[in-house]
Amino acid sequence: MVGELIGSYVVADEVDATEKDTTRFPENSNWFSMQMQLSLPEAGFARIEDELKALVLLRNDLVHHFIDQHDLRSLDGCRRAQDALVATCSHIDQNLEQLQDWGADMEKMQRALSEALQSEAFRDIVADGISPVCNVDLYAVGVVRVLREAFGALAVDGWAPVAEAGRWITDRYPGHLPAKYGCRSWRQVVHEASTFEIRYFEMDGQRTACYQERVRPA
Structure with a gap:
């Protein structure tokens, strides 16, 4: 012993x-x-x-x-x-x-x-990549995963409406809200997550923000 x-x-x-x-x-x-x-x-x-x-x-x-x-x-x-x-x-x-x-x-x-x-802080770090002592790296956090899921469910011709994706995520993953990642809107979340790009399209007579994942060089 x-x-x-x-x-x-x-x-x-x-x-x-x-x-x-x-x-x-x-x-x-x-x-x-x-x-x-x-x-x-x-x-x-x-x-x-x-x-x-x-x-x-x-x-x-x-x-x-x-x-x-x-x-x-x-x-x-x-x-x-x-x-x-x-x-x-x-x-x-x-x-x-x-x-x-x-x-x-x-x-x-x-x-x-x-x-x-x-603790909730540990779950945030492991599941969502949110550190309580530094800025959120949105490329690494869990919201990227759910945005990808929403994109897969909603995309038409390679683009998904940001607002509609936000509602889709809120219904299925209520723990993932923009405020959790230091953002005021889903459009800001998508913008801050460098893995996505945003473009605006005319949809039903309105200028609508849509997103898709960036194509990264090999």
């Missing part, structure tokens, strides 16, 4: 302990992996490693050699054995407290990560 703890969870700052995940996943699935570690300065890591190894030796000595080391048939021998056990328990308690602190810190990190992964 100590061997698994040292070098995997408890690591030295100078050591690159990042392990490549060799698990095979289906090519058409999205996935990510993560690893939590306690990184210590080299001197601190060496001290912790020595202390934990000494704790293992203490356990082995206590289990396998304690009776051989103490004369339990005499009163003085029992007293010395008792003193040794008290000192051993104190040493174990010190190490146990440290391990419990590490465990508590890990639980806090897991709870914080769980809350972050379930």
Whole structure:
């Protein structure tokens, strides 16, 4: 157990302990992996490693050699054995407290990560590419996907009306609204998303904004 703890969870700052995940996943699935570690300065890591190894030796000595080391048939021998056990328990308690602190810190990190992964901000980043700390890159966000879907459903002769696409998206994806992407209208969304181009056509006697995806050079 100590061997698994040292070098995997408890690591030295100078050591690159990042392990490549060799698990095979289906090519058409999205996935990510993560690893939590306690990184210590080299001197601190060496001290912790020595202390934990000494704790293992203490356990082995206590289990396998304690009776051989103490004369339990005499009163003085029992007293010395008792003193040794008290000192051993104190040493174990010190190490146990440290391990419990590490465990508590890990639980806090897991709870914080769980809350972050379930937050609306995280969903915005992963699903829609919206970062709370920088400007929205509309080419990368989820609204491009739904605009493409709307285009596929509404396009005539290679162009789809922007306003009609906006209504189509609102009916099917109410979470995707222009305001979510810092825009006032669907026309602004399409304009800001550099993957599309806008042209105006006369439709039913009105000047109508339409869009299609830009042809990007190979």
